[in-house]
Amino acid sequence: MDIILDGVKQAIGLLIHLDPALLEIVALSLVVSGAALLISMLVGIPLGVWLGLRRFLGRRLVVTTVYTGMGLPPVVVGLAVYLFLSRQGPLGELGWLFTPKAIVLAQTILALPLVVGITMTAIAAIPRELVLQLRSLGATQGQINRTLLYEARAGVLAAIVAGFGAIISEVGAVMMVGGNIEHKTRVLTTAIVLETRKGDFALAIALGLILLALTFTANWLMLSLQRRLDSR
Amino acid sequence: MTHEIILSVRNVRHQYGERVVLDVPRLDVRKGELLALVGPSGAGKSTLLRLLNFLEKPTQGDILFHQTPYTPENLPLHLRRRITTVFQKPMLLDMSVRRNVAYGLRVRGERDGRAREDAALRSVGLQDLANAPARTLSGGEAQRVALARALIIEPEVLLLDEPTANLDPANVRIIEAIIARANRERAMTVVLVTHNVWQARRLAQRVAFLYEGQLLEIADTRTFFEHPSHPKTAAFLHGDLVY
Numbered sequence: 128m129d130i131i132l133d134g135v136k137q138a139i140g141l142l143i144h145l146d147p148a149l150l151e152i153v154a155l156s157l158v159v160s161g162a163a164l165l166i167s168m169l170v171g172i173p174l175g176v177w178l179g180l181r182r183f184l185g186r187r188l189v190v191t192t193v194y195t196g197m198g199l200p201p202v203v204v205g206l207a208v209y210l211f212l213s214r215q216g217p218l219g220e221l222g223w224l225f226t227p228k229a230i231v232l233a234q235t236i237l238a239l240p241l242v243v244g245i246t247m248t249a250i251a252a253i254p255r256e257l258v259l260q261l262r263s264l265g266a267t268q269g270q271i272n273r274t275l276l277y278e279a280r281a282g283v284l285a286a287i288v289a290g291f292g293a294i295i296s297e298v299g300a301v302m303m304v305g306g307n308i309e310h311k312t313r314v315l316t317t318a319i320v321l322e323t324r325k326g327d328f329a330l331a332i333a334l335g336l337i338l339l340a341l342t343f344t345a346n347w348l349m350l351s352l353q354r355r356l357d358s359r
Numbered sequence: 360m361t362h363e364i365i366l367s368v369r370n371v372r373h374q375y376g377e378r379v380v381l382d383v384p385r386l387d388v389r390k391g392e393l394l395a396l397v398g399p400s401g402a403g404k405s406t407l408l409r410l411l412n413f414l415e416k417p418t419q420g421d422i423l424f425h426q427t428p429y430t431p432e433n434l435p436l437h438l439r440r441r442i443t444t445v446f447q448k449p450m451l452l453d454m455s456v457r458r459n460v461a462y463g464l465r466v467r468g469e470r471d472g473r474a475r476e477d478a479a480l481r482s483v484g485l486q487d488l489a490n491a492p493a494r495t496l497s498g499g500e501a502q503r504v505a506l507a508r509a510l511i512i513e514p515e516v517l518l519l520d521e522p523t524a525n526l527d528p529a530n531v532r533i534i535e536a537i538i539a540r541a542n543r544e545r546a547m548t549v550v551l552v553t554h555n556v557w558q559a560r561r562l563a564q565r566v567a568f569l570y571e572g573q574l575l576e577i578a579d580t581r582t583f584f585e586h587p588s589h590p591k592t593a594a595f596l597h598g599d600l601v602y
């Protein structure tokens with residue numbers, strides 16, 4: 128029990144004194160996961176809207192693929208990205224392996240199906256008559272899509288939260304493609320694994336607390352945004 | 360007497376899969392009139408309304424707006440914005456009553472619509488509920504918001520799909536008064552789908568009878584009710600038509 132209490136005390140100290148090593152890890156985590164989430168949103172939300180609205184040949188196959196993607200094992204994603212980015216791999220020339228770019232790529236692959244799938248489900252749940260009503264009121268397809276996104280905002284925000292939650296807390300793929308290199312690719316989750324193995328529980332606990340706080344803050348911000356939108 | 364034709368149906372046959380839901384060789388909607396489409400459930404009334412609003416493309420035949428045939432794909436936006444529909448379900452957005460009413464103005468890029476919003480809300484008697492969440496309204500209030508949302512954009516043609524179905528008599532009276540005012544005072548062309556023949560008689564200048572996807576009769580309201588020419592129309596009016 129003492130080891131935990133000591134760890135927590137030291138962790139609070141590190142947090143209060145804004146330990147530079149700690150800040151560097153937190154900053155890199157936010158940058159890579161933020162970038163991956165942003166890419167997933169920019170690609171995934173329009174794709175989710177499109178899939179939610181359109182009926183086409185082969186849609187079931189696409190939807191099944193998206194749902195499968197929502198449950199992708201991170202280590203398998205890590206392995207695939209590793210193989211693609213390794214020197215002998217088809218994208219080896221990019222030189223991304225063991226760089227933050229590789230982590231962004233792996234995290235995007237993990238978050239994208241979640242953003243697409245949950246957005247698609249939320250949009251598909253909107254009655255088709257509403258689309259006709261909006262068209263009848265003179266809305267263009269772009270305006271209809273934006274209105275539907277607003278109507279499905281709870282689902283879309285859930286998609287973003289799910290995407291962020293999946294990647295900020297992910298360790299397997301990040302470890303494989305990032306390599307946990309100090310000052311370069313060390314992020315919160317990989318650092319926790321490393322510090323725990325080293326026995327530096329204070330830093331591990333501090334990092335864990337920050338990870339929890341980040342996830343809590345992200346969810347709180349999303350809920351606040353939803354409330355703000357609800358009151359319009 | 361000649362009448363300016365605003366919307367026309369020519370040789371329209373519409374199918375869902377193998378099932379023919381509408382087969383209307385000719386129907387003209389006159390500018391400024393209130394035309395009621397009556398008929399039993401499943402007669403194709405709502406389908407016809409969707410075709411007239413260019414929300415669906417007929418399987419065969421043409422819908423003409425100001426004598427020119429268009430499809431949902433090639434109807435220019437400025438023309439599409441001159442026709443609107445109020446559906447049986449109000450289909451309100453999850454926002455305030457005012458923002459719902461203003462929707463048509465916003466998509467047209469009209470930013471200073473506050474005075475028009477107030478006027479539209481007053482016209483349906485809902486000025487006190489302007490800031491209420493639309494989804495907290497009663498059925499009658501919600502339908503009045505849907506009407507205000509359509510009227511604020513001053514459409515050339517207003518299509519109404521059973522706007523008073525399932526409403527209490529007080530709300531039916533209010534909504535009928537709003538529809539009549541739009542038609543008479545603003546000279547708005549109105550096509551009203553209703554299965555309530557008394558409502559058609561109260562509001563319309565002409566009535567068309569649809570049965571199993573076919574237009575069996577169209578006449579001025581008095582003739583339609585007093586001297587129906589088709590036996591099925593007579594049976595429908597007398598409540599003898601079993602469907």
